[in-house]
Amino acid sequence: MTNLKPKILVVDDERLNIRLLYEGLRDEYQILASSTGMDALRIANTELPDLILLDIGLDDISGHDVCTQLKSNELTKNIPIIFVTAQDTYEDELKGLELGAIDYFRKPFSIPLVRVRVRNQIELKRKTDMLQYLSSIDGLTGLANRRQFDEHLVNTIRYADRQHRGLCLLMIDIDRFKQYNDLYGHVRGDDALKVVSRVLTKGAGRPMDFVARFGGEEFIILLTDSSPEEGALVAEKIREQVEQLHIPHEGCEFGFLSVSVGVAYTKPDIGEHIDERAFVEHADTCLYFAKESGRNRVICENFELHRPIKK
Template sequence: MARDKERILVVDDSPTNIAILNVLLRDAYQVITAGNGTDALALAASEEPDLILLDIMMPGMDGYEICDRLKANPFTREIPVIFVTAMDQERQEAKGLALGAVDYIAKPVSPPIVLARVRNQLELKRQRDMLRRLAAVDGLTGIANRRAFEEDLDREWRRVVRLKQPVTLFLADIDHFRAYNEAYGHLAGDDCLRHLAQALTKALMRPSDLLARYSGEQFVGLLPDTDATGAAIVGERLLAAVRNLALPHSHSDVAPIVTISIGAAQCRPNAQTDRAQLFKLAGDALYAAKKAGRNQIRIFEMPESVSAL
């Protein structure tokens, strides 16, 4: 979900320093603060700031260690870090840059320098984010590609495990798509995929739901905080969305229009749950849906004993 303002995490053990930076930044940015390393690491992971301003000299965990831990965590390593410090030795600056910091700001801070360097780093981050988004989009359908889905799955999986929520993974195949391509041509097949991607995206509704083109005519989706009953409701909505497109398919033995089959796997994961087993279960459910006549959803639930392995 887009933010009204970019978010900056200020980390400093001095309330005075935090107050100064907050006054400088709060009009243009959303500012969150931490007074120690433990809180800083927790906020970086949960709040996903766009930039971190990090003091070096702090009791307990110093700025170097915080930066090192941020860069070691796959969920925080892309957040740019600017050190804000009274230390002015080249060796210390070189150490911070080697750990992954993008810039230094000297104390006492100069307001124009702080604002200029923050602005520059956020602009660079926006450019990197745009390139990352382009790399994450399927060129044909405009929705997420397989690589992006797997990255988003990592992040969302961690969240549902932490919150002990149910989750449903689904696979959707276009029924008799090879026959469709042979009958109508590959350009029409491409148009079909684009129409389905748009229809499925609209049918999912919730911002937290994930959808991607996984391969060829197959789509994959993740429904957080969704049990088998909820998955059945969403699945029927997806099936109807495709049927409502009314794309002609005279070479299908299912219906005179394009339809899909859906296989879904539901579980309440924990830290030991094997996602590969969930994918396999969704694949088994998809096979069952096709065997039962296609144009339908089948939902398999992962046994608690398997989820707890």
């Protein structure tokens, strides 16, 4: 069974302190423990705890250094840190807070007080996580929204530039969707958007595939570590599956709901950088040609003629 209790990482070189905190918090939280700074960094990266109680005076690297490293890592920078320390000068407290810690406990600590302050921070973290989640998804389809896509694209391009990996971008648009809304109403229109989003999620099912609602009736898929042929294949599968749903659409030349797809591909050589705007524009141009040449079709960039997009 999954342990749904929030996870707290306790970092202290004194076993007794770990034990005290463990006993005081274990009823409400899953407790992970570490006695060194390096081990704490490893656990924080793999377990992504909800809160870290961090001693300053560790044997290998100081708690302040651990905090600095956690705050400079994209993966761990949002994990709240509370310093737990015997050092109690104003300067120590100030330094800890300036490094990004959210609170400061002095040893010897009072367990009831620790419990209350930990509970407050965990509650705050839960609310922050929820807000972050809500601001990154599309409420209608549950897909990632444009904002999350933009962030993901920047990170993925950084990865592709570094590792010289191929990326495919699929821009997908429902055909004659204005007429669909006009004929069947916005509620049915919303249902169609949800159905299409499910086809996309199934069609781009590898762990690294990223599906988002780009806006309105337009969707976007980013395939990482992929070839142009794979991009074309995924696009054609999606087009075909929407067609096979046979959702009636009297306002469309085919009589059923369909999508058009534009596919762009890029792969940076050593020292080259992908221009993210140009990449998206290529996919958009291909989509435009798919619409112009009759809809319900996939148009891929001419891979033979186009060099990958570079800044």
